[in-house]
Amino acid sequence: MDQSEIDALLSGGGKAPKKPKASAKAPAVDAAATPVAPAPAAPAKSREAEKDGPQKDGRGHVISELDTVTSVTERESNKVMDQLDQISRLVSRQQRLITDMMSHEGTQSPGVQSAFHEVMVASKEIQDKVFESMDLMQFQDITRQKLERIVHHLRQIHDYIAELLGTGLKSDAERPSVSHTIAQTGTTPDENKAHADAVIQAFKSLKKE
Amino acid sequence: MKILIVDDSSTMRRIIINTLSRIGYTDVVEGENGKSGLEKLGQGGVEMIITDWNMPEMDGLEFVKTVRGQNPAIPILMVTTNAAKEDIVEALQAGVNNYVVKPFTPDTLKEKIESLLG
Numbered sequence: 001m002d003q004s005e006i007d008a009l010l011s012g013g014g015k016a017p018k019k020p021k022a023s024a025k026a027p028a029v030d031a032a033a034t035p036v037a038p039a040p041a042a043p044a045k046s047r048e049a050e051k052d053g054p055q056k057d058g059r060g061h062v063i064s065e066l067d068t069v070t071s072v073t074e075r076e077s078n079k080v081m082d083q084l085d086q087i088s089r090l091v092s093r094q095q096r097l098i099t100d101m102m103s104h105e106g107t108q109s110p111g112v113q114s115a116f117h118e119v120m121v122a123s124k125e126i127q128d129k130v131f132e133s134m135d136l137m138q139f140q141d142i143t144r145q146k147l148e149r150i151v152h153h154l155r156q157i158h159d160y161i162a163e164l165l166g167t168g169l170k171s172d173a174e175r176p177s178v179s180h181t182i183a184q185t186g187t188t189p190d191e192n193k194a195h196a197d198a199v200i201q202a203f204k205s206l207k208k209e
Numbered sequence: 210m211k212i213l214i215v216d217d218s219s220t221m222r223r224i225i226i227n228t229l230s231r232i233g234y235t236d237v238v239e240g241e242n243g244k245s246g247l248e249k250l251g252q253g254g255v256e257m258i259i260t261d262w263n264m265p266e267m268d269g270l271e272f273v274k275t276v277r278g279q280n281p282a283i284p285i286l287m288v289t290t291n292a293a294k295e296d297i298v299e300a301l302q303a304g305v306n307n308y309v310v311k312p313f314t315p316d317t318l319k320e321k322i323e324s325l326l327g
Contacts, residue, residue, distance in 0.1 A: 074218065074219065074220055077220045078219060078220055078223070081220065081223050081224075131227065131231060131315070134223075134224060134227050135224060135227075135228070135312075135314065135315060136312075137220055137224055138220075138221065138224055138311055138312035138313070139312065140218070140220045140221075141216075141218040141220055141221045141290070141311065142290055142311060142312060144218065145263060145290050148263075187312055188312070189312045189313055189314045189317075190312075190313055190314050190317055191310075191312075192292040192310035193309075193310065193313070193317055195292065195294075195310075196292065196297055196308050196309070196310050199294050199297040199298060199308075200297065200301065200307065200308055203297075203298055203301045
């Protein structure tokens with residue numbers, strides 16, 4: 001088996017990704033200056049990966065395709081976050097308008113005030129649900145890290161076979177930091193909180209002694 | 210209070226920023242890895258750090274160790290998917306003050322921040 005066959009095992013002939021992970025990320029922004037940042041445009045890498053990843057003839061590099069998935073899901077998650085931000089702003093605006101209307105002379109009858117109150121309660125519920133939805137978007141980061149772990153294993157297999165055959169051709173640069181315990185991480189918020197808190201507590205107690 | 214958030218996921222940074230703004234912290238700066246985190250920290254004014262662990266270029270653990278070499282007092286909260294006991298201990302030994310495993314609830318983040326500042 002030569003290098004091209006090894007590559008074929010993993011790729012079907014596509015190009016390996018060339019850019020480091022950092023380029024897939026949106027540039028950091030100063031949140032104080034832009035409290036609600038719009039979703040970053042498609043990262044350069046994701047556009048490249050989308051172009052270079054799945055081939056028109058149906059073939060695609062496994063690693064490259066996984067890279068594409070992580071880039072695209074991050075970009076699309078940010079679009080969802082943008083929409084949620086937008087809903088949040090609209091609800092806030094609605095609440096301000098109703099608060100203004102509640103103080104107008106013509107809206108002081110108990111029936112009207114009660115109706116306004118109902119709308120305000122409903123608005124608050126919508127706002128809470130929006131925030132809850134934003135928090136649930138953490139699944140994207142966890143899924144991304146799980147995929148990166150798979151990519152890590154694929155690279156190891158690739159390099160192991162390459163070394164066995166003495167081709168000296170290693171896969172592209174490994175990501176510098178990949179979670180070793182991501183397989184145990186679920187998507188339920190705070191499912192590891194009690195465990196982490198217990199470890200912290202034990203560590204601090206030991207330190208005190 | 211200015212808080213530095215270091216995470217390579219832009220989605221995750223937004224989630225943390227949203228959570229912080231809901232509990233009254235709106236002065237936030239961002240870094241996408243340890244290296245850019247150090248740059249932001251060097252610009253001054255940061256009073257607390259929230260950092261991820263698994264990041265390219267410079268990971269969170271190296272970042273924490275570097276920060277601790279320069280600033281032993283600044284509160285650091287690590288927010289990561291690494292849930293193993295040995296990971297948590299390693300982070301605490303590196304100088305992290307508290308630790309949150311993703312995914313988290315806003316209440317947990319609030320609780321941890323308040324315990325660090327309290």
